Amino acid sequence: MIVVMKQGASSTQISNVVARIEQSGCSAHLSEGEERTIIGIIGNGRPLDHEQIERMSGVERTVPILRPFKLASREFHPHNSVVKINGCVIGGEQLIVMAGPCAIESKAQLGEAARAVKEAGAHVLRGGAFKPRTSPYSFQGLGEEGLRIMADVRQEIDLPVITEVTAPDLVPLVTTFANILQIGARNMHNYALLHAVGESQRPVLLKRGMMSTIEELLMAAEYILSHGNSNVILCERGIRTFETYTRNTLDISAVPVLKELTHLPIVVDPSHGTGKWSLVEPMAKAAIAAGADGLIIEVHPRPEEALSDGGQSLKPDRFADLMANLAPIAQAVGRTL
Ligand code: PEP
Numbered sequence: 001m002i003v004v005m006k007q008g009a010s011s012t013q014i015s016n017v018v019a020r021i022e023q024s025g026c027s028a029h030l031s032e033g034e035e036r037t038i039i040g041i042i043g044n045g046r047p048l049d050h051e052q053i054e055r056m057s058g059v060e061r062t063v064p065i066l067r068p069f070k071l072a073s074r075e076f077h078p079h080n081s082v083v084k085i086n087g088c089v090i091g092g093e094q095l096i097v098m099a100g101p102c103a104i105e106s107k108a109q110l111g112e113a114a115r116a117v118k119e120a121g122a123h124v125l126r127g128g129a130f131k132p133r134t135s136p137y138s139f140q141g142l143g144e145e146g147l148r149i150m151a152d153v154r155q156e157i158d159l160p161v162i163t164e165v166t167a168p169d170l171v172p173l174v175t176t177f178a179n180i181l182q183i184g185a186r187n188m189h190n191y192a193l194l195h196a197v198g199e200s201q202r203p204v205l206l207k208r209g210m211m212s213t214i215e216e217l218l219m220a221a222e223y224i225l226s227h228g229n230s231n232v233i234l235c236e237r238g239i240r241t242f243e244t245y246t247r248n249t250l251d252i253s254a255v256p257v258l259k260e261l262t263h264l265p266i267v268v269d270p271s272h273g274t275g276k277w278s279l280v281e282p283m284a285k286a287a288i289a290a291g292a293d294g295l296i297i298e299v300h301p302r303p304e305e306a307l308s309d310g311g312q313s314l315k316p317d318r319f320a321d322l323m324a325n326l327a328p329i330a331q332a333v334g335r336t337l
Protein backbone atom coordinates (compact mmCIF):
# COMPACT_ATOMS: atom_id res chain seq x y z
CA MET A 1 0.00 0.00 0.00
CA ILE A 2 1.10 3.59 -0.51
CA VAL A 3 -0.10 6.61 1.40
CA VAL A 4 -0.55 9.77 -0.64
CA MET A 5 -0.21 12.84 1.59
CA LYS A 6 -2.16 16.03 0.87
CA GLN A 7 -0.39 18.81 -0.99
CA GLY A 8 1.42 20.88 1.66
CA ALA A 9 1.14 18.22 4.39
CA SER A 10 3.38 19.24 7.30
CA SER A 11 6.48 17.34 8.38
CA THR A 12 4.72 16.47 11.67
CA GLN A 13 1.78 14.94 9.76
CA ILE A 14 4.24 12.93 7.65
CA SER A 15 6.19 11.71 10.67
CA ASN A 16 2.97 10.71 12.44
CA VAL A 17 2.07 8.49 9.50
CA VAL A 18 5.61 7.06 9.40
CA ALA A 19 5.41 6.32 13.16
CA ARG A 20 2.06 4.58 12.72
CA ILE A 21 3.52 2.40 9.93
CA GLU A 22 6.59 1.53 11.99
CA GLN A 23 4.44 0.59 15.00
CA SER A 24 2.92 -2.13 12.85
CA GLY A 25 6.36 -3.61 12.19
CA CYS A 26 6.54 -2.42 8.56
CA SER A 27 8.97 0.14 7.21
CA ALA A 28 8.08 3.43 5.53
CA HIS A 29 9.87 4.73 2.42
CA LEU A 30 9.31 8.35 1.49
CA SER A 31 9.11 9.70 -2.03
CA GLU A 32 9.11 13.47 -1.81
CA GLY A 33 7.73 14.88 -5.03
CA GLU A 34 7.45 18.54 -5.93
CA GLU A 35 3.76 18.59 -5.11
CA ARG A 36 3.23 15.92 -2.50
CA THR A 37 4.89 13.23 -0.47
CA ILE A 38 4.09 9.56 -1.06
CA ILE A 39 4.88 7.01 1.64
CA GLY A 40 5.45 3.39 0.62
CA ILE A 41 4.67 0.71 3.20
CA ILE A 42 7.07 -2.19 2.90
CA GLY A 43 7.54 -5.37 4.89
CA ASN A 44 5.63 -8.10 6.61
CA GLY A 45 4.34 -6.29 9.66
CA ARG A 46 0.83 -6.53 11.08
CA PRO A 47 -1.77 -5.60 8.45
CA LEU A 48 -2.61 -1.91 8.47
CA ASP A 49 -6.20 -0.75 8.24
CA HIS A 50 -6.27 1.63 5.29
CA GLU A 51 -9.36 3.41 6.61
CA GLN A 52 -7.56 4.20 9.85
CA ILE A 53 -4.61 5.62 7.93
CA GLU A 54 -6.94 7.66 5.72
CA ARG A 55 -8.41 9.30 8.84
CA MET A 56 -5.00 10.58 9.94
CA SER A 57 -4.46 14.28 9.43
CA GLY A 58 -2.63 15.28 6.26
CA VAL A 59 -3.48 12.03 4.44
CA GLU A 60 -5.24 12.37 1.08
CA ARG A 61 -5.74 8.69 0.23
CA THR A 62 -4.21 5.23 0.29
CA VAL A 63 -3.62 3.15 -2.83
CA PRO A 64 -2.99 -0.60 -2.82
CA ILE A 65 0.00 -1.65 -4.93
CA LEU A 66 -0.97 -4.95 -6.43
CA ARG A 67 2.29 -5.58 -8.25
CA PRO A 68 5.03 -7.46 -6.38
CA PHE A 69 7.51 -4.60 -6.83
CA LYS A 70 6.63 -1.57 -4.74
CA LEU A 71 9.45 1.00 -4.45
CA ALA A 72 10.30 0.48 -8.12
CA SER A 73 6.71 1.04 -9.21
CA ARG A 74 5.32 4.13 -10.92
CA GLU A 75 2.47 4.20 -8.39
CA PHE A 76 4.99 4.85 -5.61
CA HIS A 77 6.99 7.42 -7.60
CA PRO A 78 4.91 8.79 -10.49
CA HIS A 79 7.65 11.00 -11.97
CA ASN A 80 10.80 9.67 -13.62
CA SER A 81 13.59 9.43 -11.10
CA VAL A 82 17.03 10.65 -12.02
CA VAL A 83 20.41 9.35 -10.92
CA LYS A 84 23.18 11.93 -10.59
CA ILE A 85 26.77 11.05 -11.27
CA ASN A 86 29.42 13.77 -10.99
CA GLY A 87 27.42 16.39 -12.83
CA CYS A 88 25.76 14.04 -15.31
CA VAL A 89 22.13 13.16 -14.82
CA ILE A 90 20.69 9.82 -16.00
CA GLY A 91 16.95 9.86 -16.62
CA GLY A 92 16.64 13.53 -17.63
CA GLU A 93 16.33 15.13 -21.05
CA GLN A 94 19.94 14.40 -21.92
CA LEU A 95 20.84 10.89 -23.05
CA ILE A 96 23.85 9.39 -21.31
CA VAL A 97 26.29 7.24 -23.26
CA MET A 98 28.69 4.96 -21.39
CA ALA A 99 31.46 3.56 -23.56
CA GLY A 100 34.77 1.77 -23.32
CA PRO A 101 36.28 -1.68 -23.53
CA CYS A 102 34.65 -4.83 -22.24
CA ALA A 103 37.71 -5.49 -20.08
CA ILE A 104 40.55 -3.30 -18.85
CA GLU A 105 43.65 -4.91 -20.38
CA SER A 106 46.39 -2.34 -19.74
CA LYS A 107 46.78 1.36 -18.98
CA ALA A 108 47.65 2.05 -22.61
CA GLN A 109 44.56 0.22 -23.90
CA LEU A 110 42.12 1.85 -21.46
CA GLY A 111 43.71 5.29 -21.93
CA GLU A 112 43.45 5.05 -25.72
CA ALA A 113 39.82 3.93 -25.54
CA ALA A 114 38.98 6.59 -22.95
CA ARG A 115 40.43 9.48 -24.94
CA ALA A 116 38.59 8.29 -28.07
CA VAL A 117 35.18 7.86 -26.44
CA LYS A 118 35.46 11.17 -24.61
CA GLU A 119 36.33 12.99 -27.81
CA ALA A 120 33.32 11.41 -29.52
CA GLY A 121 31.05 12.70 -26.74
CA ALA A 122 30.62 9.78 -24.30
CA HIS A 123 29.66 10.80 -20.77
CA VAL A 124 30.90 7.79 -18.76
CA LEU A 125 33.85 5.43 -19.29
CA ARG A 126 33.15 1.72 -18.97
CA GLY A 127 35.66 -1.08 -18.35
CA GLY A 128 35.59 -4.40 -16.49
CA ALA A 129 38.22 -5.38 -13.93
CA PHE A 130 36.37 -8.41 -12.56
CA LYS A 131 35.05 -10.33 -15.55
CA PRO A 132 32.53 -13.10 -14.99
CA ARG A 133 33.22 -15.31 -18.03
CA THR A 134 31.28 -18.31 -19.24
CA SER A 135 34.53 -20.31 -19.43
CA PRO A 136 36.96 -20.48 -16.48
CA TYR A 137 39.76 -20.57 -19.07
CA SER A 138 38.84 -17.17 -20.58
CA PHE A 139 40.48 -13.91 -19.41
CA GLN A 140 39.03 -13.14 -15.98
CA GLY A 141 40.06 -9.48 -15.80
CA LEU A 142 42.93 -7.72 -14.03
CA GLY A 143 41.04 -7.45 -10.72
CA GLU A 144 42.29 -4.78 -8.33
CA GLU A 145 45.10 -3.77 -10.70
CA GLY A 146 42.41 -3.03 -13.31
CA LEU A 147 40.59 -0.79 -10.83
CA ARG A 148 43.83 1.14 -10.20
CA ILE A 149 44.33 1.60 -13.92
CA MET A 150 40.76 2.85 -14.19
CA ALA A 151 41.33 5.37 -11.40
CA ASP A 152 44.50 6.68 -13.09
CA VAL A 153 42.76 7.03 -16.45
CA ARG A 154 39.76 8.75 -14.86
CA GLN A 155 42.05 11.33 -13.34
CA GLU A 156 43.64 11.96 -16.72
CA ILE A 157 40.47 12.26 -18.78
CA ASP A 158 37.97 13.45 -16.18
CA LEU A 159 35.02 11.16 -16.99
CA PRO A 160 33.07 9.19 -14.37
CA VAL A 161 33.62 5.43 -14.57
CA ILE A 162 31.44 2.32 -14.40
CA THR A 163 32.79 -1.13 -13.58
CA GLU A 164 31.32 -4.45 -12.52
CA VAL A 165 31.28 -5.79 -8.97
CA THR A 166 30.86 -9.55 -8.77
CA ALA A 167 30.73 -10.42 -5.05
CA PRO A 168 29.43 -8.81 -1.85
CA ASP A 169 32.88 -8.68 -0.23
CA LEU A 170 34.23 -6.73 -3.24
CA VAL A 171 31.66 -3.93 -2.86
CA PRO A 172 33.80 -1.74 -0.52
CA LEU A 173 36.85 -2.07 -2.80
CA VAL A 174 34.99 -1.40 -6.05
CA THR A 175 33.09 1.49 -4.45
CA THR A 176 36.36 3.29 -3.68
CA PHE A 177 37.16 3.31 -7.43
CA ALA A 178 33.86 3.39 -9.34
CA ASN A 179 31.27 6.11 -9.84
CA ILE A 180 28.70 3.50 -10.91
CA LEU A 181 28.63 -0.12 -9.73
CA GLN A 182 27.58 -2.54 -12.45
CA ILE A 183 25.70 -5.71 -11.55
CA GLY A 184 26.14 -8.09 -14.46
CA ALA A 185 23.46 -10.21 -16.08
CA ARG A 186 24.84 -13.36 -14.42
CA ASN A 187 24.50 -11.77 -10.99
CA MET A 188 21.04 -10.25 -11.30
CA HIS A 189 19.74 -12.96 -8.95
CA ASN A 190 22.69 -12.76 -6.52
CA TYR A 191 20.65 -11.49 -3.59
CA ALA A 192 23.61 -11.14 -1.22
CA LEU A 193 25.25 -8.87 -3.81
CA LEU A 194 22.04 -6.87 -4.36
CA HIS A 195 21.79 -6.45 -0.58
CA ALA A 196 25.40 -5.25 -0.36
CA VAL A 197 25.06 -2.62 -3.12
CA GLY A 198 21.70 -1.63 -1.61
CA GLU A 199 23.51 -0.62 1.54
CA SER A 200 25.87 1.60 -0.42
CA GLN A 201 24.65 4.93 -1.78
CA ARG A 202 26.69 4.57 -4.96
CA PRO A 203 24.62 4.48 -8.18
CA VAL A 204 24.05 0.94 -9.45
CA LEU A 205 23.49 -0.18 -13.06
CA LEU A 206 21.49 -3.40 -12.80
CA LYS A 207 21.61 -5.59 -15.91
CA ARG A 208 18.73 -7.85 -16.80
CA GLY A 209 19.62 -11.54 -16.47
CA MET A 210 19.76 -13.31 -19.83
CA MET A 211 16.94 -15.61 -18.71
CA SER A 212 14.98 -13.17 -16.59
CA THR A 213 11.58 -11.62 -17.08
CA ILE A 214 10.95 -7.91 -16.77
CA GLU A 215 9.20 -8.55 -13.46
CA GLU A 216 12.24 -10.45 -12.14
CA LEU A 217 14.45 -7.51 -13.14
CA LEU A 218 12.18 -5.16 -11.20
CA MET A 219 12.18 -7.48 -8.18
CA ALA A 220 15.99 -7.47 -8.26
CA ALA A 221 15.87 -3.66 -8.34
CA GLU A 222 13.46 -3.81 -5.39
CA TYR A 223 16.16 -5.60 -3.34
CA ILE A 224 18.54 -2.68 -3.90
CA LEU A 225 15.89 -0.02 -3.28
CA SER A 226 14.53 -1.68 -0.15
CA HIS A 227 18.01 -1.74 1.39
CA GLY A 228 18.17 2.02 1.11
CA ASN A 229 19.85 2.79 -2.22
CA SER A 230 17.51 4.73 -4.50
CA ASN A 231 20.15 5.28 -7.22
CA VAL A 232 19.25 2.38 -9.48
CA ILE A 233 19.57 2.37 -13.28
CA LEU A 234 18.09 -0.59 -15.17
CA CYS A 235 19.82 -2.11 -18.18
CA GLU A 236 18.30 -4.17 -20.99
CA ARG A 237 21.16 -6.24 -22.47
CA GLY A 238 19.35 -8.95 -24.40
CA ILE A 239 17.79 -12.23 -23.40
CA ARG A 240 18.30 -15.79 -24.56
CA THR A 241 15.82 -17.01 -27.16
CA PHE A 242 15.84 -19.74 -29.81
CA GLU A 243 17.53 -17.31 -32.24
CA THR A 244 21.24 -18.05 -32.60
CA TYR A 245 22.24 -15.52 -35.27
CA THR A 246 22.67 -12.91 -32.58
CA ARG A 247 24.37 -13.55 -29.22
CA ASN A 248 21.17 -12.51 -27.41
CA THR A 249 17.83 -11.11 -28.51
CA LEU A 250 17.74 -7.44 -27.56
CA ASP A 251 14.29 -6.87 -26.08
CA ILE A 252 13.59 -3.34 -27.28
CA SER A 253 9.98 -3.63 -26.14
CA ALA A 254 11.30 -3.92 -22.57
CA VAL A 255 12.08 -0.19 -22.76
CA PRO A 256 8.50 1.12 -23.15
CA VAL A 257 7.23 -1.66 -20.86
CA LEU A 258 9.66 -0.57 -18.14
CA LYS A 259 8.72 3.08 -18.72
CA GLU A 260 5.12 2.16 -17.94
CA LEU A 261 5.91 0.06 -14.88
CA THR A 262 8.73 1.94 -13.21
CA HIS A 263 10.17 5.39 -12.58
CA LEU A 264 13.77 4.12 -12.76
CA PRO A 265 16.01 5.20 -15.67
CA ILE A 266 16.69 2.62 -18.40
CA VAL A 267 19.88 2.13 -20.35
CA VAL A 268 20.28 -0.28 -23.29
CA ASP A 269 23.38 -2.36 -24.10
CA PRO A 270 23.33 -3.11 -27.85
CA SER A 271 26.82 -4.68 -27.66
CA HIS A 272 25.92 -7.69 -25.48
CA GLY A 273 22.39 -7.49 -26.87
CA THR A 274 23.58 -8.48 -30.34
CA GLY A 275 27.18 -9.75 -30.03
CA LYS A 276 28.04 -8.23 -33.42
CA TRP A 277 29.59 -4.80 -33.91
CA SER A 278 27.67 -4.21 -37.16
CA LEU A 279 24.35 -4.47 -35.31
CA VAL A 280 25.29 -2.06 -32.53
CA GLU A 281 24.38 1.15 -34.37
CA PRO A 282 20.93 0.10 -35.64
CA MET A 283 19.97 -1.27 -32.22
CA ALA A 284 21.35 1.80 -30.43
CA LYS A 285 19.13 3.94 -32.66
CA ALA A 286 16.14 1.70 -31.98
CA ALA A 287 16.76 1.91 -28.23
CA ILE A 288 16.79 5.71 -28.25
CA ALA A 289 13.69 5.82 -30.46
CA ALA A 290 11.93 3.46 -27.99
CA GLY A 291 12.61 5.83 -25.09
CA ALA A 292 15.84 4.60 -23.46
CA ASP A 293 17.64 7.10 -21.22
CA GLY A 294 21.06 6.05 -22.41
CA LEU A 295 23.34 3.40 -23.86
CA ILE A 296 26.29 1.32 -22.74
CA ILE A 297 28.56 0.39 -25.63
CA GLU A 298 31.79 -1.56 -25.96
CA VAL A 299 34.62 0.25 -27.75
CA HIS A 300 38.14 -1.11 -28.17
CA PRO A 301 41.10 0.57 -29.91
CA ARG A 302 41.85 -2.72 -31.73
CA PRO A 303 38.88 -5.10 -31.43
CA GLU A 304 40.80 -7.88 -33.22
CA GLU A 305 43.27 -7.94 -30.27
CA ALA A 306 40.62 -7.68 -27.51
CA LEU A 307 40.87 -10.21 -24.66
CA SER A 308 37.08 -10.29 -24.43
CA ASP A 309 34.11 -9.42 -26.62
CA GLY A 310 36.15 -8.15 -29.59
CA GLY A 311 33.48 -9.23 -32.07
CA GLN A 312 30.93 -6.84 -30.63
CA SER A 313 33.32 -3.95 -29.89
CA LEU A 314 33.32 -0.83 -32.05
CA LYS A 315 36.51 0.76 -33.28
CA PRO A 316 36.89 4.36 -32.09
CA ASP A 317 36.06 5.88 -35.51
CA ARG A 318 32.89 3.77 -35.78
CA PHE A 319 31.88 4.89 -32.29
CA ALA A 320 32.37 8.53 -33.32
CA ASP A 321 30.15 7.94 -36.38
CA LEU A 322 27.52 6.29 -34.18
CA MET A 323 27.44 9.29 -31.84
CA ALA A 324 26.97 11.64 -34.79
CA ASN A 325 24.25 9.42 -36.28
CA LEU A 326 22.37 9.18 -32.97
CA ALA A 327 21.95 12.94 -32.63
CA PRO A 328 18.99 13.28 -35.06
CA ILE A 329 17.23 10.29 -33.47
CA ALA A 330 17.64 11.88 -30.05
CA GLN A 331 16.27 15.14 -31.37
CA ALA A 332 13.28 13.39 -32.95
CA VAL A 333 12.23 12.03 -29.55
CA GLY A 334 12.83 15.30 -27.71
CA ARG A 335 16.16 14.36 -26.14
CA THR A 336 19.65 15.78 -26.37
CA LEU A 337 22.88 13.86 -26.64
C1 PEP B 1 29.85 -6.59 -19.60
O1 PEP B 1 29.24 -5.51 -19.49
O2 PEP B 1 30.99 -6.68 -20.06
C2 PEP B 1 29.12 -7.84 -19.26
C3 PEP B 1 29.79 -8.92 -18.86
O3 PEP B 1 27.81 -7.75 -19.46
P1 PEP B 1 26.60 -8.79 -19.12
O4 PEP B 1 26.63 -8.91 -17.63
O5 PEP B 1 25.40 -8.06 -19.64
O6 PEP B 1 26.88 -10.06 -19.84
Ligand code: MN
Pocket: 102, 103, 272, 298, 308, 309
Ligand atom coordinates in the same frame (compact mmCIF):
# COMPACT_ATOMS: atom_id res chain seq x y z
MN1 MN C 1 31.57 -7.54 -22.51
